[in-house]
Amino acid sequence: MLKKKITLKHIARELDVSISTVSKALKNSHEISRDTREKIQAFARLYNFKPNNIAISLKNKRTKNIGVIIPDIVHHFFTTVFRGIEHYANDKGYNVIVCVSDESFDKEVINMEMLANGSIDGFIMALSAETQKRNDFNHLREVTGQGIPLVLFDRVTDELECDKVIIDDVEAARIAVSSLIQSGKKRIALFTTESYLNVSAKREQGYLEALKLGGLPVHENLILRLPYQYEDETLSKEFFRDQQFDAVLCVNEIFAVRGMGIAQKQGYRIPEDIAFIGFTDGLLSRYSTPTLTSVAQHGEKMGEMAARMLIEKVEREYDEEDPTNFRTEIIPVSLIERGSTSKNH
Amino acid sequence: MLKKKITLKHIARELDVSISTVSKALKNSHEISRDTREKIQAFARLYNFKPNNIAISLKNKRTKNIGVIIPDIVHHFFTTVFRGIEHYANDKGYNVIVCVSDESFDKEVINMEMLANGSIDGFIMALSAETQKRNDFNHLREVTGQGIPLVLFDRVTDELECDKVIIDDVEAARIAVSSLIQSGKKRIALFTTESYLNVSAKREQGYLEALKLGGLPVHENLILRLPYQYEDETLSKEFFRDQQFDAVLCVNEIFAVRGMGIAQKQGYRIPEDIAFIGFTDGLLSRYSTPTLTSVAQHGEKMGEMAARMLIEKVEREYDEEDPTNFRTEIIPVSLIERGSTSKNH
DNA sequence: TTGTACGCGTTATCAT
DNA sequence: ATGATAACGCGTACAA
Numbered sequence: 001m002l003k004k005k006i007t008l009k010h011i012a013r014e015l016d017v018s019i020s021t022v023s024k025a026l027k028n029s030h031e032i033s034r035d036t037r038e039k040i041q042a043f044a045r046l047y048n049f050k051p052n053n054i055a056i057s058l059k060n061k062r063t064k065n066i067g068v069i070i071p072d073i074v075h076h077f078f079t080t081v082f083r084g085i086e087h088y089a090n091d092k093g094y095n096v097i098v099c100v101s102d103e104s105f106d107k108e109v110i111n112m113e114m115l116a117n118g119s120i121d122g123f124i125m126a127l128s129a130e131t132q133k134r135n136d137f138n139h140l141r142e143v144t145g146q147g148i149p150l151v152l153f154d155r156v157t158d159e160l161e162c163d164k165v166i167i168d169d170v171e172a173a174r175i176a177v178s179s180l181i182q183s184g185k186k187r188i189a190l191f192t193t194e195s196y197l198n199v200s201a202k203r204e205q206g207y208l209e210a211l212k213l214g215g216l217p218v219h220e221n222l223i224l225r226l227p228y229q230y231e232d233e234t235l236s237k238e239f240f241r242d243q244q245f246d247a248v249l250c251v252n253e254i255f256a257v258r259g260m261g262i263a264q265k266q267g268y269r270i271p272e273d274i275a276f277i278g279f280t281d282g283l284l285s286r287y288s289t290p291t292l293t294s295v296a297q298h299g300e301k302m303g304e305m306a307a308r309m310l311i312e313k314v315e316r317e318y319d320e321e322d323p324t325n326f327r328t329e330i331i332p333v334s335l336i337e338r339g340s341t342s343k344n345h
Numbered sequence: 346m347l348k349k350k351i352t353l354k355h356i357a358r359e360l361d362v363s364i365s366t367v368s369k370a371l372k373n374s375h376e377i378s379r380d381t382r383e384k385i386q387a388f389a390r391l392y393n394f395k396p397n398n399i400a401i402s403l404k405n406k407r408t409k410n411i412g413v414i415i416p417d418i419v420h421h422f423f424t425t426v427f428r429g430i431e432h433y434a435n436d437k438g439y440n441v442i443v444c445v446s447d448e449s450f451d452k453e454v455i456n457m458e459m460l461a462n463g464s465i466d467g468f469i470m471a472l473s474a475e476t477q478k479r480n481d482f483n484h485l486r487e488v489t490g491q492g493i494p495l496v497l498f499d500r501v502t503d504e505l506e507c508d509k510v511i512i513d514d515v516e517a518a519r520i521a522v523s524s525l526i527q528s529g530k531k532r533i534a535l536f537t538t539e540s541y542l543n544v545s546a547k548r549e550q551g552y553l554e555a556l557k558l559g560g561l562p563v564h565e566n567l568i569l570r571l572p573y574q575y576e577d578e579t580l581s582k583e584f585f586r587d588q589q590f591d592a593v594l595c596v597n598e599i600f601a602v603r604g605m606g607i608a609q610k611q612g613y614r615i616p617e618d619i620a621f622i623g624f625t626d627g628l629l630s631r632y633s634t635p636t637l638t639s640v641a642q643h644g645e646k647m648g649e650m651a652a653r654m655l656i657e658k659v660e661r662e663y664d665e666e667d668p669t670n671f672r673t674e675i676i677p678v679s680l681i682e683r684g685s686t687s688k689n690h
Numbered sequence: 691t692t693g694t695a696c697g698c699g700t701t702a703t704c705a706t
Numbered sequence: 707a708t709g710a711t712a713a714c715g716c717g718t719a720c721a722a
Contacts, residue, residue, distance in 0.1 A: 020692080057399045076628075079419045287606065288634070364709090378708090463715090
């Protein structure tokens with residue numbers, strides 16, 4: 001019953017040939033006579049021989065593993081990106097090791113160190129909130145300094161020279177707000193997170209730019225900033241109660257859906273009284289009441305792109321190419337229009 | 346700038362000692378004189394020496410990696426379980442390699458084969474839909490036959506002897522339906538998936554048992570079965586239009602939220618006209634309108650348990666213990682009551 | 691056509 | 707106190 005994994009050595013012993021003969025025979029080398037070749041191959045098939053990945057990794061100094069470090073896994077956008085990474089990587093024969101930083105700087109550091117000691121050929125990651133707040137990227141420099149390729153996605157930083165994949169958050173927010181302006185909205189609010197997160201800062205910038213472009217004034221009291229995982233709805237309730245706006249851009253779909261819930265409870269009609277647009281086109285956007293118009297970030301494409309960039313770097317590693325040739329790819333967004341901005345949906 | 350990874354050999358050469366001396370010194374062996382020990386340790390620290398995981402894996406025949414194969418990653422419940430696995434595993438110094446089967450039998454097989462060749466010490470998985478449909482588990486037997494520990498969670502099968510972690514789906518459905526009966530509901534419907542999925546079969550069974558227990562008759566036309574990822578709402582619309590029920594148990598939160606949307610559009614009030622209960626206590630349950638009463642499956646605990654069982658097996662592997670001593674752990678569920686069953690929420 | 695020897699990086703055992 | 711050697715499993719340059 002217990003058929004332990006078989007090795008070249010076993011086969012060699014059993015068939016009374018040398019290990020290298022077995023190795024060559026299994027790669028169909030013409031150095032080996034048809035006879036022994038077939039004998040060996042038959043035996044190998046019979047015992048279901050598969051070469052040991054670890055041994056091969058050690059020999060090639062390539063693991064065919066890529067390390068993915070993300071702040072959270074119970075999170076629609078990140079899982080979407082992950083799916084893209086996983087598909088592309090698998091396609092190319094790579095496996096994916098995932099570590100979750102839980103938005104913690106220390107965990108991010110520990111995870112990277114764990115993986116950097118030979119377990120992976122390269123990293124794909126989105127920075128933890130704490131890392132962005134501290135603006136400390138030495139653990140990343142450490143790793144790139146060792147020649148390990150790194151691709152950052154979504155939560156990136158200008159302080160680091162490496163490959164990056166992002167959406168144009170400024171542009172995305174601008175598009176969203178402009179579409180509100182075009183549909184006749186005059187007073188547009190922003191419901192967002194505290195702005196040490198790169199993305200929220202950029203979305204705010206896009207919001208401001210769109211207002212300017214549309215000739216609308218900026219009112220600080222039309223902007224509400226709450227912690228990323230806020231609990232207390234006091235401030236948000238006030239915000240919507242004192243409603244002085246006819247539309248609101250929300251930094252993600254959770255903020256949007258919570259906002260819609262509050263607004264509806266206070267008797268506002270959506271989209272007539274207040275129109276909503278969110279970021280992150282996930283389940284909530286599709287199944288909320290009303291359904292939520294949302295900026296789709298195409299996470300899967302982002303993941304594919306990140307994996308592609310990483311694997312290219314990894315496989316080019318030992319070639320002539322300039323290793324400091326870093327790219328930043330921008331994944332286009334699209335606005336998915338639904339019931340929170342138009343009655344027709 | 347490019348400080349390539351340093352090895353024992355480098356240190357040995359540099360300090361003009363033997364490799365084994367370096368190895369011992371770094372493990373603080375008292376065989377080595379304080380002098381050389383300190384010299385070597387200082388040097389190692391300076392050059393940030395970390396032993397190569399791959400080499401250690403090869404030597405120990407232990408990778409400290411565990412393989413997780415799940416049907417889908419953009420899926421609240423699975424990511425929740427994954428989080429539990431990841432936390433526990435990381436705590437114990439293990440890394441997690443994730444593969445996604447996309448509900449495909451072939452992908453599941455390929456993924457397992459990729460990982461089974463030395464990349465991991467054991468598997469944690471939930472069976473793909475296709476695998477359950479085909480009832481073909483040879484790839485799993487293959488792996489366990491090689492002595493690789495396997496823990497199945499949620500999507501399990503009786504055909505396989507191995508460790509398992511499940512929720513009691515029968516019990517869970519019974520609790521949910523009983524609570525509806527207790528609150529005075531008389532005609533309780535079931536909105537579920539086609540039943541080749543182990544879980545939906547069990548939830549249906551629990552539904553039937555609860556009706557019997559409550560002295561309520563079973564009406565086949567109160568049961569609607571649709572494909573797991575159905576698109577067309579024709580049948581569901583009919584189902585709710587011809588509404589002959591005052592409550593409905595839904596096999597997951599997506600089915601529940603879609604159902605609520607349809608019912609509300611047709612003018613029914615929730616929970617007065619129809620009460621809803623779903624499975625999978627995720628974002629949708631928390632943020633739908635009304636909020637959804639839901640069976641929480643405590644995925645994170647499930648993941649922790651699975652990881653614990655697996656790691657115990659892995660680390661006991663070479664000991665005396667009976668390897669055929671398989672357990673099935675049942676994670677208790679709880680009913681999270683919200684607005685879809687009671688006005689007070 | 692086949693086999694020997696070496697190396698990947700580490701550790702453990704056995705000399706010296 | 708230190709070093710040489712073998713071993714983990716594989717691949718390959720070189721020797722026979």
